[in-house]
Every structure is written in structure tokens, then in C-alpha cells.
Amino acid sequence: MKIDVKQDLLSLNNAVAAENRALFNSKNLFTINIMGSPGAGKTTLLERLITQICNDAVVAVIEGDLATARDAQRIAACDVPVIQINTDGGCHLDAEMIAKVVKGFDLAQTDLLLIENVGNLVCPAAFDLGEDLRMLVLSITEGEDKPGKYPTAFMAADVVVLNKMDLKDYLDTDTESLIADILAINHNIKIFSTSCRVGKLEGMEDLAAYIVDAMRLKKQGKIKRG
Numbered sequence: 001m002k003i004d005v006k007q008d009l010l011s012l013n014n015a016v017a018a019e020n021r022a023l024f025n026s027k028n029l030f031t032i033n034i035m036g037s038p039g040a041g042k043t044t045l046l047e048r049l050i051t052q053i054c055n056d057a058v059v060a061v062i063e064g065d066l067a068t069a070r071d072a073q074r075i076a077a078c079d080v081p082v083i084q085i086n087t088d089g090g091c092h093l094d095a096e097m098i099a100k101v102v103k104g105f106d107l108a109q110t111d112l113l114l115i116e117n118v119g120n121l122v123c124p125a126a127f128d129l130g131e132d133l134r135m136l137v138l139s140i141t142e143g144e145d146k147p148g149k150y151p152t153a154f155m156a157a158d159v160v161v162l163n164k165m166d167l168k169d170y171l172d173t174d175t176e177s178l179i180a181d182i183l184a185i186n187h188n189i190k191i192f193s194t195s196c197r198v199g200k201l202e203g204m205e206d207l208a209a210y211i212v213d214a215m216r217l218k219k220q221g222k223i224k225r226g
């Protein structure tokens with residue numbers, strides 16, 4: 001007897017993700033799934049992006065972590081609605097978790113839903129949440145070998161944000177070969193370089209403008225996933 005549990009799990013997830021996507025589309029809501037290793041700077045990037053984007057969009061945030069509400073507390077301080085999901089050991093968010101919590105937002109009054117996935121460069125890439133855009137945050141402190149070693153995350157992403165650029169001069173990371181490796185894995189990927197460090201902010205305006213443009217294109221029916 002053949003039992004293919006992984007296939008069942010993913011096809012169930014894909015079905016719920018399709019329902020999420022239909023709900024988000026019906027509310028004209030743009031959603032971004034933000035992935036990356038623990039400590040890459042995902043929450044800090046969200047804090048900076050919210051400040052940058054709040055004049056153009058009404059934002060809500062879902063935070064995913066194994067434990068604690070620390071990231072949700074940081075986001076709440078930005079004065080946007082936020083819901084924390086604790087996966088209790090689970091290494092990624094799935095579509096069902098999102099379906100359960102989105103009911104807690106006023107979706108009709110929200111333009112942009114930012115979902116910070118559990119810090120992990122592997123598992124989140126396999127689980128569609130119903131998002132419009134997949135953004136991978138990679139800190140340059142992680143080293144230039146990561147795209148080659150963890151290619152699935154880069155294959156799944158639409159956008160890579162190379163964060164902590166303020167540290168470039170202190171590191172041996174070869175950012176040119178890092179970028180070349182990312183493009184070799186996924187030549188359609190859009191790459192941004194950022195620093196979220198207060199006093200050394202870099203790249204926020206470009207990234208926010210890209211997101212606002214993507215939201216506009218979705219509203220005009222010019223981009224569609226799923």
C-alpha cells in the first residue's frame with residue numbers, strides 16, 4: 001500500500017490557500033508573505049516599511065513565531081492591527097492558520113496584509129498562504145553561500161531583500177557573487193538592498209514604492225497569482 005502523506009498535506013494546504021486568495025481578492029487586499037532566517041531583520045523591516053507606507057495604504061500584520069508575542073508587540077507599537085500566531089514548535093505558517101486569524105481584521109478596510117512567517121530558510125517556501133507576493137529577507141551577515149545551499153526559498157520568492165547593508169564594510173560577504181547566485185537560481189527575482197539601522201536607513205523608499213506599485217497593478221487586474 002502506498003501512503004503519500006507529504007502530497008496530501010500540501011494539496012490540502014493548497015486548497016485552503018486558494019480559498020484565502022479568493023477572500024483577499026474579493027476584499028481588494030494585497031498580501032505579502034515575508035520569509036527568511038531568524039534574525040535576518042524581518043520584523044525590523046516591517047517596522048520601517050509600515051512607517052514608509054502608512055500614507056499610501058492601510059496596513060495589517062500577522063506575526064508567526066514558535067513562541068512569544070514579542071514581534072506582535074513591536075508591530076503594535078507602530079499603531080497597526082496585528083495578530084500573533086504561535087506555531088508551538090511548527091517551523092512554518094500554513095494556509096489554515098491564516099484562514100483562522102484573518103477573521104480578526106476588518107479586511108474591507110485594509111489595503112495591505114503583511115505576514116511575517118516563522119524564521120526559517122527552508123519550510124515556509126513549500127506552504128502557499130494565499131499571498132500575492134513572496135518576499136525573502138536575507139541578511140548579508142548570513143554569508144554569500146546561502147542561496148546555493150537553500151535554493152528552494154529563492155526559487156519560491158518574487159523578491160529578495162538583502163538586509164543589513166550598513167554592515168557591508170565590516171563583513172567578508174561577497175555581495176556580487178551573492179546576487180549572481182540568486183539570479184542563477186531565479187532570474188525573474190527582484191532584488192532590493194536595504195539597511196534598517198536607525199541613522200543608516202537605506203532602500204526603504206524603493207521597496208515601499210515597489211509594493212505600492214504592485215498593489216496598484218493588482219487593483220487594475222494586471223497581476224494575478226494562483
Ligand SMILES: Nc1nc2c(ncn2[C@@H]2O[C@H](COP(=O)(O)OP(=O)(O)O)[C@@H](O)[C@H]2O)c(=O)[nH]1
Pocket residue numbers: 036037038039040041042043044045119163164165166167194195196197
Ligand atoms: N545593523 C543592522 N541590524 C539590523 C538590521 N535589520 C535588523 N537588524 C537587527 O537584527 C536583529 C534581528 O532583527 P529582527 O527584525 O528581530 O529579525 P527577524 O528575526 O528576522 O524578525 C535585531 O537586533 C535588529 O536590530 C539592519 O539593517 N542593520
Ligand SMILES: [Mg+2]
Pocket residue numbers: 042043044071116
Ligand atoms: Mg521577527
